[in-house]
Amino acid sequence: xxxxxxxxxxxxxxxxxxxxxxxxxxxxxxxxxxxxxxxxxxxxxxxxxxxxxxxxxxxxxxxxxxxxxxxxxxxxxxxxxxxxxxxxxxxxxxxxxxxxxxxxxxxxxxxxxxxxxxxxxxxxxxxxxxxxxxxxxxxxxxxxxxxxxxxxxxxxxxxxxxxxxxxxxxxxxxxxxxxxxxxxxxxxxxxxxxxxxxxxxxxxxxxxxxxxxxxxxxxxxxxxxxxxxxxxxxxxxxxxxxxxxxxxxxxxxxxxxxxxxxxxxxxxxxxxxxxxxxxxxxxxxxxxxxxxxxx
Ligand SMILES: Nc1ncnc2c1ncn2[C@@H]1O[C@H](COP(=O)(O)OP(=O)(O)OP(=O)(O)O)[C@@H](O)[C@H]1O
Ligand SMILES: [Mg+2]
Numbered sequence: 001x002x003x004x005x006x007x008x009x010x011x012x013x014x015x016x017x018x019x020x021x022x023x024x025x026x027x028x029x030x031x032x033x034x035x036x037x038x039x040x041x042x043x044x045x046x047x048x049x050x051x052x053x054x055x056x057x058x059x060x061x062x063x064x065x066x067x068x069x070x071x072x073x074x075x076x077x078x079x080x081x082x083x084x085x086x087x088x089x090x091x092x093x094x095x096x097x098x099x100x101x102x103x104x105x106x107x108x109x110x111x112x113x114x115x116x117x118x119x120x121x122x123x124x125x126x127x128x129x130x131x132x133x134x135x136x137x138x139x140x141x142x143x144x145x146x147x148x149x150x151x152x153x154x155x156x157x158x159x160x161x162x163x164x165x166x167x168x169x170x171x172x173x174x175x176x177x178x179x180x181x182x183x184x185x186x187x188x189x190x191x192x193x194x195x196x197x198x199x200x201x202x203x204x205x206x207x208x209x210x211x212x213x214x215x216x217x218x219x220x221x222x223x224x225x226x227x228x229x230x231x232x233x234x235x236x237x238x239x240x241x242x243x244x245x246x247x248x249x250x251x252x253x254x255x256x257x258x259x260x261x262x263x264x265x266x267x268x269x270x271x272x273x274x275x276x277x278x279x280x281x282x283x284x285x286x287x288x289x290x291x292x293x294x295x
Pocket of ligand 2: 152
């Protein structure tokens with residue numbers, strides 16, 4: 001009896017999912033306009049991706065852009081904590097077809113929207129190829145509602161991250177001067193170029209004690225990239241290690257909102273003005289490319 005009940009509820013869930021999913025015909029229609037889409041990734045964990053992503057989203061929204069931050073550190077999301085937002089829904093609800101993507105958006109500062117990655121859901125931590133395909137398809141309609149979509153990834157080269165890297169025109173690679181972070185960052189840069197030879201990559205050296213430390217770490221990164229790959233990312237700049245970042249986390253506000261004139265606040269603002277962000281477009285819609293990358 002219990003088995004029949006659970007089959008029935010699964011069928012009902014799939015029915016709802018089909019109802020909520022945009023049709024393929026809708027997906028291939030010409031878009032009204034497409035958002036610029038950038039991915040923020042790193043090899044090693046804890047390099048500062050989410051700090052940068054949340055501040056970037058806030059700063060661009062403050063400039064009047066329609067900004068969406070997608071926290072794709074799925075299952076272990078924390079952008080909502082950094083923004084002081086309590087999301088009702090997350091990527092998991094969208095993936096399971098329980099809500100439409102735009103219904104899952106939460107409001108952040110200055111009108112920016114957040115699509116949270118959810119906390120502690122197994123299906124999100126290691127989704128199947130099919131589940132990811134469904135999710136990308138469900139996210140696709142959002143592209144025409146925003147000027148800029150910022151995707152904050154979990155560390156490393158999981159399947160979902162690599163599909164995003166294959167689809168994106170523009171990647172912000174966040175590292176710090178530690179040799180382990182540089183080495184893992186190099187591995188990610190190499191992989192990104194393998195799956196997407198056209199990709200534009202900008203590197204941010206975060207949490208540096210001084211400009212000299214940042215330059216020396218960048219020289220090492222660039223040297224290795226040039227030597228082994230024949231090319232290197234563009235150096236966007238460096239962000240100092242700054243206690244105002246920890247204070248902003250405790251306050252659940254981006255540091256560029258809480259203390260814009262702090263050393264980290266200034267540096268992050270410069271990163272947010274990196275010109276390629278304004279040209280981060282792909283010829284085909286981003287999520288159509290991401291779906292192709294899954295095949
Ligand atoms: N410039 C900085 N100055 C001081 N502390 C920093 C700075 N950048 C990041 N941190 C610290 O590093 C921690 C990790 O930052 P963040 O969560 O942005 O990393 P992440 O790359 O998103 O991590 P994960 O790989 O787990 O997603 C923060 O909680 C903060 O304490
Ligand atoms: Mg993070």
